[in-house]
Amino acid sequence: MKVPMTEYLRIDLDTEKWECRVCDHVIAPAEGNYKEGLLVHNRNPRDIHPPIIDPEKYRFTFSPDPDWVRILEFCCPSCGTQVETEYAIPGHPPLWDMQVDVAALKAQWAARGPSAVPDAGPVVMPDRGHGH
Amino acid sequence: MNDMSTRAKMPSTEEITLIKKFLDDTTLFLGPDPEIMQNHDLMPRTDIEDAAITTVSDAHTVAKIRDRIQAGCDEGFEMVEQMGAAPGAKWGDVITGVYSASGDLAIASAGGVLIFSALVHHPIKFIIKNWMNDPTVGVKEGDGFIHNDSRYGNVHNTDQSMILPIFHKGKLVCWVASTVHEGENGAIEPGGMPSMAESPSDEGLKMSPFKVVENYQIKRDILTFLQNSVREPKLQYEDMKVKLFACLRIKQRIEETLNTDGPEALVATLRLTMENVRAEVKRRISEWPDMTVRTYIIQDSTLRENCVVKINCKLTKIGDRLIFDFRGSSPEFTNRATNTIVAGLKGMLAQVFLCYVWPDLPRGQAAFAPIEVITDPHSIVNCSYDAPNSQSLMSIFTGFTAGQHAVAKFLYSCPEKFTKVHAPTFNMINTFIWGGVSQHGETLGNLCADLNGMGAGATVNRDGEHALAPVFATMADIGEQELNEEEVPFLQLVSKKMTRDAIAPGKYRGGQGYTMMVATKDSEQWGFMTTAQGAKIPPLQGLFGGYACGTYPLCKVKDVDVYDVLMNEPERFRHSIEDLMNEQPFDEASYSTHHMGMGFEISKRGELFMISQGAGAGYGDLLERDPGDVIKDIEEGLISPGVAARLYKVVFDAKTLAIDFDATEAARAEERQARIARSTPYAEFIKGWNKPKPPAHLQYFGCWGDDTGTLYMGSPEITRRGDQPRPNYMTHPKDVRIAELEARLIAAGAMGDEKK
Numbered sequence: 046m047k048v049p050m051t052e053y054l055r056i057d058l059d060t061e062k063w064e065c066r067v068c069d070h071v072i073a074p075a076e077g078n079y080k081e082g083l084l085v086h087n088r089n090p091r092d093i094h095p096p097i098i099d100p101e102k103y104r105f106t107f108s109p110d111p112d113w114v115r116i117l118e119f120c121c122p123s124c125g126t127q128v129e130t131e132y133a134i135p136g137h138p139p140l141w142d143m144q145v146d147v148a149a150l151k152a153q154w155a156a157r158g159p160s161a162v163p164d165a166g167p168v169v170m171p172d173r174g175h176g177h
Numbered sequence: 178m179n180d181m182s183t184r185a186k187m188p189s190t191e192e193i194t195l196i197k198k199f200l201d202d203t204t205l206f207l208g209p210d211p212e213i214m215q216n217h218d219l220m221p222r223t224d225i226e227d228a229a230i231t232t233v234s235d236a237h238t239v240a241k242i243r244d245r246i247q248a249g250c251d252e253g254f255e256m257v258e259q260m261g262a263a264p265g266a267k268w269g270d271v272i273t274g275v276y277s278a279s280g281d282l283a284i285a286s287a288g289g290v291l292i293f294s295a296l297v298h299h300p301i302k303f304i305i306k307n308w309m310n311d312p313t314v315g316v317k318e319g320d321g322f323i324h325n326d327s328r329y330g331n332v333h334n335t336d337q338s339m340i341l342p343i344f345h346k347g348k349l350v351c352w353v354a355s356t357v358h359e360g361e362n363g364a365i366e367p368g369g370m371p372s373m374a375e376s377p378s379d380e381g382l383k384m385s386p387f388k389v390v391e392n393y394q395i396k397r398d399i400l401t402f403l404q405n406s407v408r409e410p411k412l413q414y415e416d417m418k419v420k421l422f423a424c425l426r427i428k429q430r431i432e433e434t435l436n437t438d439g440p441e442a443l444v445a446t447l448r449l450t451m452e453n454v455r456a457e458v459k460r461r462i463s464e465w466p467d468m469t470v471r472t473y474i475i476q477d478s479t480l481r482e483n484c485v486v487k488i489n490c491k492l493t494k495i496g497d498r499l500i501f502d503f504r505g506s507s508p509e510f511t512n513r514a515t516n517t518i519v520a521g522l523k524g525m526l527a528q529v530f531l532c533y534v535w536p537d538l539p540r541g542q543a544a545f546a547p548i549e550v551i552t553d554p555h556s557i558v559n560c561s562y563d564a565p566n567s568q569s570l571m572s573i574f575t576g577f578t579a580g581q582h583a584v585a586k587f588l589y590s591c592p593e594k595f596t597k598v599h600a601p602t603f604n605m606i607n608t609f610i611w612g613g614v615s616q617h618g619e620t621l622g623n624l625c626a627d628l629n630g631m632g633a634g635a636t637v638n639r640d641g642e643h644a645l646a647p648v649f650a651t652m653a654d655i656g657e658q659e660l661n662e663e664e665v666p667f668l669q670l671v672s673k674k675m676t677r678d679a680i681a682p683g684k685y686r687g688g689q690g691y692t693m694m695v696a697t698k699d700s701e702q703w704g705f706m707t708t709a710q711g712a713k714i715p716p717l718q719g720l721f722g723g724y725a726c727g728t729y730p731l732c733k734v735k736d737v738d739v740y741d742v743l744m745n746e747p748e749r750f751r752h753s754i755e756d757l758m759n760e761q762p763f764d765e766a767s768y769s770t771h772h773m774g775m776g777f778e779i780s781k782r783g784e785l786f787m788i789s790q791g792a793g794a795g796y797g798d799l800l801e802r803d804p805g806d807v808i809k810d811i812e813e814g815l816i817s818p819g820v821a822a823r824l825y826k827v828v829f830d831a832k833t834l835a836i837d838f839d840a841t842e843a844a845r846a847e848e849r850q851a852r853i854a855r856s857t858p859y860a861e862f863i864k865g866w867n868k869p870k871p872p873a874h875l876q877y878f879g880c881w882g883d884d885t886g887t888l889y890m891g892s893p894e895i896t897r898r899g900d901q902p903r904p905n906y907m908t909h910p911k912d913v914r915i916a917e918l919e920a921r922l923i924a925a926g927a928m929g930d931e932k933k
Contacts (some may be wrong), residue, residue: 050466050590052684052721052797053636084856087866094715094727097678097821098758098770105730105770107789108680110713113477113485113875116724121858125849127722127798132475134485134717134875136868137905138882139473143586147469148496161592 046159048150050143053121053128054079058151071125075150078141080119083128085139088116090132207385209328209562210692210767212313215518216544217295218525219451220302229444242434242446243539246275246284249430251319253423254286257355260422262415264661265335265358268626269653270543273423276352276430277449280305280615281678283351283447285540288652292573293356297338299520300386301329301352303338309397314388318344321421323403325362326383328562328627332521333569334362334380335369341390343428345440351447353427355420360508360623363407364567365613366777367622372480372708373776374565381567382406389901408612408622428481438527453521454543461535463497464593470583473879474575477714477728479513479569480774482910484891485714485871486515486557487879488572490579494587501526501580505885507557507878508897508905509564516560517569517576520553525577525649526550533593533602534584553888555902557878571710574604577648579635582718589637589721600634600641600687600720604648605709605773607631607729609695612777613703616666625693626656626832627672627790629863632681632688633922634793635723640806641688641793643675652875666700667780669693670739675813676789678755678820683723683795685803690729690790696739697780704780707731707788709773716791730770732758737766738783754787765787799825800845804836880906 047064049055055066056075059177063079073082089111096106109132115137117131126138152160188196230883234237253273256265265271268619272293280301285294290482303750304322308314322340327333338356343348344473362369364381372859374380382403395560403417434443469491476486489505509516527545531538538544549909552559557572579600588598612622616689632642647653671694681687683738696704709729710716717725732754742749742763761768780786804827810816813832819835821827828840855860870893877889886899897903922928 048590052589053585054308084853085859085860085862085866086852086856087862090727093682093724094680095678095825097676097755098344098732102768103730103732103758103770105712105728105729105732105772107676107729109715109728114475114714118852118856119722119859120849120852122856124854125801125852127852130719130724132725134475134487134719134877135864135872137871138867138921139864140473142471144433144469144471146467153466157592163590163592163594 046154046162048154049163050145051128053126056145056150058148058154065121065126065128067126068121068124070121072121072161075145075147079143080139080141083119084122086118086120087126088118090114090116099105187350194593202933207307210303211307212519213299213306214323214330214518214582217520217542219281219455219543220277222448223279225278226444226448230448232441233445234449237571238438238784239446240441241447242438242442243284245430245434246446247287247539249427250274250284250286251288252430253355253427254288256426257357257419257421260419261357262419263359263455264623264626264656265359265360266416268629268656270358271356271652273427273719274353275427276301276354277447277451280350280352281451282542283451287540288614290358290650291540292332292528292649293538294331295356295497295524295527295529296332296520297356298542300324300770301340301354303329304386304455308388316342316349317577318342319345319392320388321393321424321779322386323389324384324386326385327518327521327566327569329385330520332524332573333370333567334364334382337359337384337416337420339417339424340386341424341428343431345435349740350435350440350443351431353424353431355423357416357420359412359416361407361409361412366706367408368610368624368706369571369846370610370708371567371623372706372774373515374514374567377563377565381395389417393421393425395421402521408620408682436770447908450539450548451543453540454538454541455546457538458535458544459497459547460744462494462499464591465494465587466590467495469493470586472579472582472718473844474579474582474716474718475714476515476571476575476710476716477712478710478774479510479907480571480710481513482907482913483772484878485875486627487573488558488579488816489880490576491579492583495877498553499550502551503556503558503576503887504551504553504899505880506553508888508890508903509555509557511564511904511906514565514568515571515631516557516564517572518552518566519559521569521573522552522558523550523572526580528649529577529580529584531583533596534588537595553899554898561902568708570606574648578604578717582720591894597636597638599636599722599788600794600796601717601791602634602641602648603687603690603726605711605791606647607709607773607788607790608707609786609788610663610694610706610708611667611704614700615664618663618700621665625661627693628652629653630655630690630790632690632726632790632792634720635683635685635687635796637796638685640685643688644691644790645688655693656808666703666824667695667697669695674752675815676754677814678817679725679727679789679792680730680816681719681724681792681795682798682799682824683719685723685725685795686802686810687793689721689792691791692787694785694787696783696785698782702779704778706777707773707775711791712772717794719794721794722798724799725794726792729773729787729789729791731773731775733769733771733787734763734785735767736767737785739764739785740783754789757785757787766792773798800848804841805840808834808836831863
């Protein structure tokens with residue numbers, strides 16, 4: 046049984062692996078940090094939140110200060126889907142944000158059965174495949 | 178050497194009794210009681226409650242009585258909202274409720290500020306513990322108690338409660354209370370939330386719970402003292418009366434229930450309501466996956482200076498236990514006002530559940546009662562008695578967001594949900610606090626209710642709503658500015674206009690906020706302050722690949738009278754911050770930007786102060802956003818065409834906005850490949866990225882990485898242990914600036930022969 050844990054990640058309870066819900070790529074062991082199986086990009090926050098007022102004239106521009114904060118973008122190495130973002134202080138180790146008790150998860154879903162699996166998920170893109 | 182033992186002699190039982198009696202008889206000061214203040218769970222079931230439940234436990238009877246009491250609370254809420262003088266009352270910053278005889282909030286009004294549901298039981302328990310049997314005070318029928326000091330249980334000292342005991346045939350059966358964000362409280366800045374406070378002594382009225390009503394009449398001598406201590410004496414009187422009469426109306430509804438069903442039915446209903454909600458919360462938690470979720474939210478200022486202040490959150494669910502661990506968050510600031518008492522943090526976490534996770538549950542203290550909270554002592558989320566906390570909102574709101582962000586990751590896989598999975602809602606009170614002498618000669622101090630227009634976070638299946646509601650009161654209103662302007666000497670020249678490109682992108686984008694431009698008109702004694710963070714670092718995190726909001730500064734245009742401009746050269750005026758600041762259309766005017774912690778500042782006629790509300794966070798990968806929704810955002814002025822095309826990779830005709838779907842799909846496929854190409858495998862990435870300490874160029878407060886036991890205190894070289902408090906003083910920003918300028922003078926050899 047495969048349990049969707051986030052918009053783009055699921056755990057295969059049989060193989061005990063994190064998987065991409067868009068392309069079925071096997072990402073990492075379920076008891077570990079899924080981020081270890083993803084790619085990371087250190088994004089300048091000004092790319093995403095552009096200055097609204099002129100940065101040549103003003104100290105504060107509606108755009109985050111790139112010396113104070115960065116955006117870590119985590120994507121699937123197979124399909125490039127952006128799985129998670131993390132606004133991080135420069136140099137701060139990325140968080141192990143979801144540390145799952147896999148044995149408890151298996152027991153919980155053994156009692157529920159597969160019919161209880163929620164059906165929300167990523168947009169179905171025929172040329173990218175989907176796994177839910 | 179003398180043979181003197183340093184070991185103390187153990188006192189006998191008799192001596193211990195004597196010592197205890199001595200201490201009880203000679204307590205010099207009844208300060209906030211840690212036994213009360215650190216406990217948010219329900220009081221144990223009493224023998225009276227047990228006997229009542231034995232008599233009445235039929236579910237239909239309990240439901241009927243609960244609905245009657247609920248209706249009474251809502252009636253009291255309506256009274257306060259309709260009659261209250263404080264802006265906070267008019268726009269829903271209120272709660273009314275019925276408390277058990279032991280002081281637990283059993284049933285609260287459905288609307289208003291539910292953060293109070295986990296807070297205002299503390300002062301009632303203080304009254305029970307200290308005044309009930311004190312011969313100089315006592316608790317009698319007809320009494321009423323007032324309270325505002327957050328250290329005895331409150332969000333901040335702007336909030337005032339009226340508390341009445343309810344008796345039946347001479348026996349205390351329950352309490353009723355009404356709490357309102359009154360605003361003005363005589364602090365060093367108007368409006369009740371001074372960001373300039375450097376100690377509790379700067380924070381105005383500090384009312385520990387005391388008796389202010391006897392025989393249902395407000396005692397005039399005490400009232401006069403309170404009026405004499407604040408800037409708005411008429412408001413103080415009016416709202417004390419309003420709260421008292423709201424409590425009396427709820428009392429009337431309770432008495433009707435007592436007359437028809439008897440005291441046992443009432444007591445059993447209050448107790449069973451709480452116990453059943455508590456049990457249901459445990460059941461719902463048990464449906465979540467067993468997991469630990471970690472997140473952190475950054476405050477980028479103390480409201481006095483920019484710095485990096487971490488709110489660290491580890492949320493663990495094991496079986497039916499849910500444990501918030503905020504250890505590793507910033508140390509408290511000894512002389513800054515952004516600290517909170519831990520009960521304030523718990524109140525906002527209760528708000529996560531009551532408003533965003535389980536809004537179907539009866540409102541009351543029980544919904545958060547079984548959830549555990551761990552903090553470091555003397556930290557920014559559990560501050561000491563001696564630390565100012567008038568701007569606790571900064572820490573409880575960022576604590577709220579940490580909770581909201583973490584909870585979403587538990588909820589996604591749950592088959593049984595009561596709301597949609599939700600990205601963080603904007604969490605800062607981007608509004609103007611104002612004060613001075615009005616055009617009518619009245620001394621006033623309060624705020625614009627536009628703070629209630631926080632942009633909502635996106636959900637699993639739709640965009641966040643714009644300027645929707647504050648995180649602390651999902652049923653609140655932003656008020657009618659035109660009505661407000663009849664009483665205050667300034668206009669909002671631009672209002673309710675969305676701030677373009679202040680976005681939180683995602684598959685579903687966050688709801689945006691609107692621009693506010695204010696200018697004083699009819700008073701020479703009027704000013705503004707702003708109290709928000711997030712001008713350098715967003716105070717949110719995105720969810721599942723979505724982005725947080727951007728940042729929001731304060732902009733000023735001085736040396737201009739825009740009213741003259743509007744009268745004589747209206748074509749020069751611009752209706753957006755973007756155009757005014759970039760085009761600088763007024764000759765001779767000065768244009769500047771600032772962080773959002775502006776201390777109270779007198780404004781001259783026609784000078785512009787400009788801010789924007791903030792956006793909620795985005796949800797999901799922005800390349801999955803429906804291209805039609807991107808174009809709709811352009812049409813609605815939320816995003817500029819260039820930014821939309823660049824971020825969302827939507828290809829469209831610049832004139833007609835017609836979408837080229839094939840080209841869009843190709844551009845998005847190309848961007849996915851570009852992501853892969855520019856990104857690095859995790860293990861390789863962290864080799865270059867991870868640093869053992871915070872960067873030296875930032876004043877950083879809180880833990881770093883996994884070591885939550887070491888708290889940095891503004892420098893990579895200054896730390897404390899999480900469990901070992903140390904003072905944490907900040908230098909006055911003006912002294913910092915003077916030192917910078919003096920250093921430049923010295924470097925330039927321009928200090929002359931000034932003696933030291």
